[in-house]
Amino acid sequence: MQIWWVPDPCGRNYVFIAQARNLGTCPKPSLLAASGLCGALALRSGVLLAWHEGTWTLAAWAHLACALSDPGAVPRGAAEALAPEELGDVRWCKHCQVAKPPRAHHCSTCQRCIRKMDHHCMWMNNCIGANNQKHFLLFLIYTSAHCLGVPLGVVCLLLRADEESPWYHVAHICGVAGLLLAGCVGRFCVQLLMEQLRHLSANQTGIELLQGTTGESRSFRATLQEVMGSAPSLRWLLPLPEPRGESAA
């Protein structure tokens, strides 16, 4: 698989911050301690541990897949054979020197035309487009799910904390910091996820929303299937690449 990377130093920093955030809310130490409890709490902590570890791993995987995937760049020189009089209503990108396919837009950061461009995401250092919107959706879903589980993990941590231990206050500080971080990140991701679902139900990208246009009218399921790149299957749950035809050669 070809690695895609936008050479934007600012965006690169945001990608590192986002991955650091993933590590920041990773509750391995607290939940490993909590899973050592006996009885019903231990059982619940075991489930909680699997929940946290699973959603954290999938969120980090989806983030990297989204950041390092070709979002659907229009191959340069795709319409070189067209004479100016043949262009007609074709939208021409003077930067890439290509005819833009329907719903494609030029991104000044990626310096490419991107098919079905939704927006350029600084946290991904990449555009969200036809080829990687699946990974973006999965990142939002798994990060939201992860953040929703953090309060339970913190409760387990604090129940486990020994008042006599010199680490008692450190545990409280870490718990509160984790809650604040997960609260901010979770709220942001849930809000973005709701926006994405609204756009999908209208078959509309973020740019089309600003322009007041939409794609053709069709069902939510048809649009979702296009984004996920295949018929409903377990592949929908994993940020695996899907064959989509055009490449960014």
Ligand SMILES: [Zn+2]
């Ligand atoms: Zn362009």
Ligand SMILES: [Zn+2]
């Ligand atoms: Zn871009």
